[in-house]
Amino acid sequence: MKNADLKRFAKQNKSEIGVFALLVILFVGTALASDIFLTYQNISSICSGLSYYGIIVAGAGIVMIMGGLDLSQMSAMAMGVVLGGQVLLTEIPGAPVYAILLQIAVGTVCGLINGLIISYVKIPPMITTIGTQYIYRAIAFIVVGSQSFWIDNKVYKTMGFGSFLGIPILLWIMLVTFIIVALIMRYTQFGQNVYAIGSNEQAAKLSGINIIKTKITAYTLSGSLAGLAGVLWMAQLSASKPSAGQGQEMLPLAAVVIGGVALTGGKGKHIGIMFGIMLLMLLANTMTLMHLNTYLQQLCQGLILIIAVVAGIKKDRRQLDI
Numbered sequence: 144m145k146n147a148d149l150k151r152f153a154k155q156n157k158s159e160i161g162v163f164a165l166l167v168i169l170f171v172g173t174a175l176a177s178d179i180f181l182t183y184q185n186i187s188s189i190c191s192g193l194s195y196y197g198i199i200v201a202g203a204g205i206v207m208i209m210g211g212l213d214l215s216q217m218s219a220m221a222m223g224v225v226l227g228g229q230v231l232l233t234e235i236p237g238a239p240v241y242a243i244l245l246q247i248a249v250g251t252v253c254g255l256i257n258g259l260i261i262s263y264v265k266i267p268p269m270i271t272t273i274g275t276q277y278i279y280r281a282i283a284f285i286v287v288g289s290q291s292f293w294i295d296n297k298v299y300k301t302m303g304f305g306s307f308l309g310i311p312i313l314l315w316i317m318l319v320t321f322i323i324v325a326l327i328m329r330y331t332q333f334g335q336n337v338y339a340i341g342s343n344e345q346a347a348k349l350s351g352i353n354i355i356k357t358k359i360t361a362y363t364l365s366g367s368l369a370g371l372a373g374v375l376w377m378a379q380l381s382a383s384k385p386s387a388g389q390g391q392e393m394l395p396l397a398a399v400v401i402g403g404v405a406l407t408g409g410k411g412k413h414i415g416i417m418f419g420i421m422l423l424m425l426l427a428n429t430m431t432l433m434h435l436n437t438y439l440q441q442l443c444q445g446l447i448l449i450i451a452v453v454a455g456i457k458k459d460r461r462q463l464d465i
Contacts, residue, residue, distance in 0.1 A: 158403030159415035166422050173429040180432060187311055191303075193424045194313035195220075195375040196394060197417065200402075201324045202254075202368030203395035204416040205361050206268075208328070210341040210408025211261070213365045214272040216395060217388030218279035219253035220373040225283045227373065228292050228383020231299070239298035246377075247370040253279055254366015258359035276392060283385035291384035294377055303378035313375050320371065324364075325413040337361055341408025397448040398423055406452065423447075 173180045180186075199216050206213045223246035230242040253275065260271045305312045328334035336357045339347040348354050376387055402419025404411030423444060430440045 159412060159418060162402060162415055162418040162422060166418055166425065169422065169425050169429060173425070173432065177429075177432045180428075185428070185432075187306075189424055189428050190311050190314040191379045192427075193421060194311070194317040195372040195379065196391075196398075196424065197317040197420050198320050198368050198372040198375065200395045200398045200416055200420045201321050201413065202365035204399050204402070204404060204411065204413055205324065205328065205337060206365045207396075207399045207404050207406075208341050208408055208411050209337045209358065209361050210344065211358065211361065212268040212272060212396070213254075213257060213362060214269065214392055214396070215253065215257060215276040215279055216365060216369040216372075217392045218276045218283070219250045219366050219369040220376065221283045221385055221387040221389070222253065222279045223247070223249040223370045223373040224377050224383050224387045225286050225385050227377065228294060229286070231294055231296050231383070232292060239296055242299075243374050246373045247367055250370020250373065251363055251367040254363040254369070255359065257366065258362030261362065262355045262358045280385070280389070283387075287383075287385055289385065291382055291386075294381045294383055299374075299378040300381065302375065303381060313379060316371075316375060320368070321413060321417055324368075328413060333357065333360060338409055341405075341410070343409070393448075394420075394423065394444075397444055397451075400448060401451040 199220065203213055203216060226249055227242040227246040230245055231238050235241075257268075257272055257275055260266055260275075261268050264271075266274075302312050302316070307315055328337065336347065336352045339350070339352055340354060340357060344354060373387065377383055398420040399411070399416050400406065400419070401422060402411065402416035404416065426443060426447075427440050430443065
C-alpha cells in the first residue's frame with residue numbers, strides 16, 4: 144500500500160483507529176499490571192460478557208447511524224428472557240428451539256412497536272423508547288414478579304459454556320452477527336438508506352427513499368438483535384429473571400458514540416462500534432482486577448462518553464468549516 148493510500152485510509156478511519164489504539168494501550172497496560180488478566184478464565188469471561196452486549200450494540204448502531212435512538216433494548220431483552228425462560232421450564236419436546244425463537248420474536252415485536260410509534264405517531268425516538276423501556280420492563284416483572292429461575296438446559300449450556308477452536312461459542316455468534324450487520328450496512332440498499340436518512344432526512348425523502356419503511360425496519364432489527372442478545376445472556380448466566388440488563392440501558396449509547404458514530408447520524412462504521420464495546424468491556428474488567436468499585440467504573444464510562452461526544456462535535460464542526 145502506497146503512502147498516499149495509507150494517508151487516505153487513516154483520514155477516512157480516524158475515529159476507528161483512535162479507539163483501536165486506546166484498546167491496545169489498555170490491553171497491554173492491564174496485561175502488565177495484572178497476572179490474572181491473560182488467564183484463559185479471565186479472557187473467556189470478557190468474551191462472554193462482550194457477546195450479548197456486542198449484539199445489542201450492533202442493533203443500536205443501525206438506529207443511531209440513522210439519527211435515531213433506542214433506549215428500550217435492555218428491557219426488550221429482559222422481556223424475551225422471562226418469556227423464553229418460562230418455555231424452557233415446561234421441558235416440552237423442542238423447548239430450547241421454541242424458547243430461542245420466542246426470545247427473538249419478542250425483541251422483534253418490541254422493536255416494531257418502537258418503529259411504528261416513531262414513524263406514524265411522530266413521537267421523538269428518545270421519548271418513545273424511554274416510555275417503551277418502562278413498559279417492556281414492567282411486563283417482564285408482571286409475568287414472573289421478581290422471581291429468578293435457574294435454567295438447566297443442555298442447548299443453552301452448550302451455547303453458554305461451550306467453545307469452538309478454543310473460542311467461546313457465544314463470541315462466535317456475536318462475531319458472525321456483527322459481520323452480517325456490517326455487510327448489510329455497507330452493501331445493501333437498506334444500509335445506504337439508513338446513512339442517507341441520518342445525513343439529511345429531508346434530502347433522503349426527496350431522493351425517493353421510503354423514510355417510514357426504513358425507520359420501521361431499523362427499529363425492528365434493533366429489537367430482533369436485543370432478543371438474540373437475551374438468548375446469549377440467558378445461556379451465559381443460566382438464569383431467567385426480569386432484571387436482566389437493568390441499569391445498563393445507556394451502555395449501547397456509550398459504545399456506539401465511543402465507536403465514532405455521530406449523534407446526529409449519517410456517520411460511523413460497525414467496526415468502530417465493535418471497538419467501542421470492546422473498550423468498555425475491557426475497561427470494566429481492568430477496573431475489577433484493580434479492585435475498584437462499580438461506581439468508579441460508571442464514572443469512567445461517563446467521562447469517556449462525554450470526551451467522545453465532545454471530540455465528535457468538534458470533528459463535525461471542523462468538517463462544516465471546510
